[in-house]
Amino acid sequence: MRRQAHGSAHVINALRREGHSVGSAARAAWAGPGRERDLVVQSLKAAAAALLAWLVGSVWLGDPMALMASWVALILVQATVYSSLLQAAQQFTAICAGTVLASAALALTGSTLGALAVSIPLLMLLANWSRFGDQGVFGATTALFTLATGAAGASAVGHRVGQAALGAVIGVAVNALVLPPIHLRDVRENLAALAREAGDLLHSVAADLRETEWNAQSAAGWSSASARLERRLETLRSARGWSRESLRLTAGPLRVRRRPPPAPPEEEDERWSRVTGHIRALTRTLAVAADDGRTPLPPDGPALHAYAGLLDLIGDACHVEGSRLLGTDADETVDADPDGRVEASMLRLRSELQEWLREHAGQGAARATVLGTLLLQAENVWSETVSAGQRG
Numbered sequence: 576m577r578r579q580a581h582g583s584a585h586v587i588n589a590l591r592r593e594g595h596s597v598g599s600a601a602r603a604a605w606a607g608p609g610r611e612r613d614l615v616v617q618s619l620k621a622a623a624a625a626l627l628a629w630l631v632g633s634v635w636l637g638d639p640m641a642l643m644a645s646w647v648a649l650i651l652v653q654a655t656v657y658s659s660l661l662q663a664a665q666q667f668t669a670i671c672a673g674t675v676l677a678s679a680a681l682a683l684t685g686s687t688l689g690a691l692a693v694s695i696p697l698l699m700l701l702a703n704w705s706r707f708g709d710q711g712v713f714g715a716t717t718a719l720f721t722l723a724t725g726a727a728g729a730s731a732v733g734h735r736v737g738q739a740a741l742g743a744v745i746g747v748a749v750n751a752l753v754l755p756p757i758h759l760r761d762v763r764e765n766l767a768a769l770a771r772e773a774g775d776l777l778h779s780v781a782a783d784l785r786e787t788e789w790n791a792q793s794a795a796g797w798s799s800a801s802a803r804l805e806r807r808l809e810t811l812r813s814a815r816g817w818s819r820e821s822l823r824l825t826a827g828p829l830r831v832r833r834r835p836p837p838a839p840p841e842e843e844d845e846r847w848s849r850v851t852g853h854i855r856a857l858t859r860t861l862a863v864a865a866d867d868g869r870t871p872l873p874p875d876g877p878a879l880h881a882y883a884g885l886l887d888l889i890g891d892a893c894h895v896e897g898s899r900l901l902g903t904d905a906d907e908t909v910d911a912d913p914d915g916r917v918e919a920s921m922l923r924l925r926s927e928l929q930e931w932l933r934e935h936a937g938q939g940a941a942r943a944t945v946l947g948t949l950l951l952q953a954e955n956v957w958s959e960t961v962s963a964g965q966r967g
Contacts, residue, residue, distance in 0.1 A: 616754055617652060620652050620749055620750060620753055620754065621649050621650075621652035621746075622649070623749060623753075624648040624649060624651070624652050624745055624746045624749040624750070625645040625646075625648050625649040626645075627648070627745055627749065628641070628644040628645045628647070628648035628649075628741060628742045628745045628746070629641050629644070629645045631644070631741060631745065632644040632645070632738060632741060632742075638734075638738065641738065642738075643670075643720075643735055643738035643739055643742060644738045644739070644741045644742035644745070645742060646742065647663075647666060647667075647670070647738075647739050647741075647742030647743050647746060648742040648743070648745045648746035648749070649742075649746070650662075650666065650746070651663050651666070651742070651743055651746030651747055651750070652746055652749060652750045653750065655817065656747070656750055656751045656755055659746065659747045659750045659751070660747055661708070662708065662710055663743040663746065663747050665706070665707050665708050665710035665711075666710040666713050666739075666743070667736075667739055667740065667743050668707070669702070669707055669710050669711055669712075669713040669714035669717070670713055670714065670717045670735070670736065670739045671736055671739075672698065672701060672714045673694075673698055673713065673714035673715060673716070673717030673718040673721065674717055674718070674721055674731075674732050674735045674736060675732055676694045676697060676698060676714075676718060677690060677694045677717070677718035677719075677721040677722050678721065678731065678732050679694075680693040680694040680718075681722060687722050687723075687725075690722050691718075691719070691722055694718045694722075695715055695718060695719070698714040698715040698718055699712075699715050701714060702714060702715060717735070721735065761814035761817060761818065762811065762814045762815050762818050762838040762839065763838055763839060763900055763901065764814075764901075765807065765810055765811040765814045766811060766839055766843055766844070766847060766900045767897045767898075767900040767901045768807060768897070769804065769807045769808060769811055769847050769851070770847065770893050770894070770896040770897035770900060770960075771893070771894060771897040772800075772803065772804055772807055773804060773847075773850055773851065773854060773890075773893045773960075774889075774890040774891065774892075774893030774894040774897065775800075775890070776797065776800045776801060776804065776854060776858075776890075777854070777886045777887070777889050777890035777893065777956075778886070778887060778890040779796075779797070779800065780797055780857075780858065780861070780883075780886055781882075781883035781884070781886040781887045781890065782883070783796075783797070784879045784880070784882060784883040784886070785879070785880060785883050793865065794858070794861055794862035794865040795862070797858040797861060797862065798858050798859070798862055800858075801851075801854055801855045801858045801859075804851045804854060804855070805851060805855065808847070808848055808851050811844060811847070812844070815838075815841065815844060818838050839900060843900070846959055847959075849955075849959050850893075850956055850959045850960060853952050853955040853956045853959070854952075854956060856952050857949065857952040857953065857956070860945065860948050860949055860952065861949070863945075864945045874931065874945060874946040874949070877931070878928065878931035878946060881924055881927045881928050881931065882924075882928060882946075882949060882950070882953070884920075884924050885921065885924045885925065885928065885953050885957075886953065888917060888920060888921050888924070888957075889953060889956050889957050889960060891917070892917075892957070892960045892961050893960050896960055921957065925950070925954070928946070928950050929950070931946060932946050932947055932950065
């Protein structure tokens with residue numbers, strides 16, 4: 576009974592979390608432009624394309640089997656206009672192959688079972704051809720549909736191919752002409768998130784360094800957080816690819832009508848890729864220093880406190896960059912240091928750390944090596960995150 580009650584509570588909690596996620600997505604879609612609203616728009620466009628294909632095929636053309644047109648139109652409202660056209664070509668070819676092979680197999684064998692045995696294995700092998708992408712399976716499903724309905728022969732082949740062509744035209748047209756999907760916002764949001772998460776990680780490291788008992792467990796947490804930064808960077812690269820693809824074959828007047836927020840230049844991706852690499856190296860150095868079995872030794876407590884202050888300043892700069900990247904204007908700059916106090920604090924801390932570095936050098940190479948490496952990596956992150964305006 577206790578195990579059953581525990582299982583029921585787990586299911587209820589899972590349902591509650593899912594409900595909360597759905598509610599959050601609905602509120603975000605209602606609140607303003609964003610990824611959630613884009614998903615709603617694309618979903619409604621796909622439904623509209625299917626209904627329009629059904630109206631054209633069934634009502635206006637009087638075709639009692641307008642399912643094929645609606646099916647194709649529904650599937651071809653893709654994330655970008657380019658992918659809609661590419662998949663339209665792949666799917667149309669797969670449907671033609673499935674219809675022709677199924678009809679030929681039925682004529683050859685004279686039975687539905689025999690036609691299935693002949694055509695389906697061939698079509699499934701053909702579905703693995705890279706030219707079909709992920710649309711190759713539609714050849715086999717079309718063959719199943721053709722043989723199950725008994726609609727085979729030259730007229731049935733022409734009819735089914737015509738319905739597929741009609742659905743493809745409607746699906747691509749709806750996607751291209753009605754609020755064409757342009758994925759520029761995702762790049763900006765991922766860049767801003769990368770900057771904010773980098774700042775959060777640096778603040779977390781600084782807080783742990785102020786604790787004199789930081790250890791391998793703390794270092795493991797930093798390594799895990801830096802790995803999450805790497806994954807965010809991969810998401811940014813994927814979003815940049817979608818951004819480029821969404822602008823292909825999208826008419827200029829339609830882009831203007833959508834008024835998408837401009838994406839930051841690709842140089843920003845490279846800059847934050849370098850920042851992520853420097854932070855990864857920084858946390859790795861700290862992890863090595865925390866390992867009792869390794870030769871490098873962590874710096875003394877006062878030096879770590881000064882270094883923590885430096886990381887806090889850099890983390891603040893990352894948060895400022897995140898706010899700048901979320902601005903409505905791609906060229907907008909945020910002057911976070913109008914009177915130069917942040918720059919002065921950074922120079923003071925760097926000078927203090929250099930004094931500690933000289934003192935550690937007198938104690939042995941192990942301590943000096945770690946502190947020198949940490950200082951170099953922090954300066955690398957600082958130089959990448961602080962704009963010329965912030966440096967004064």
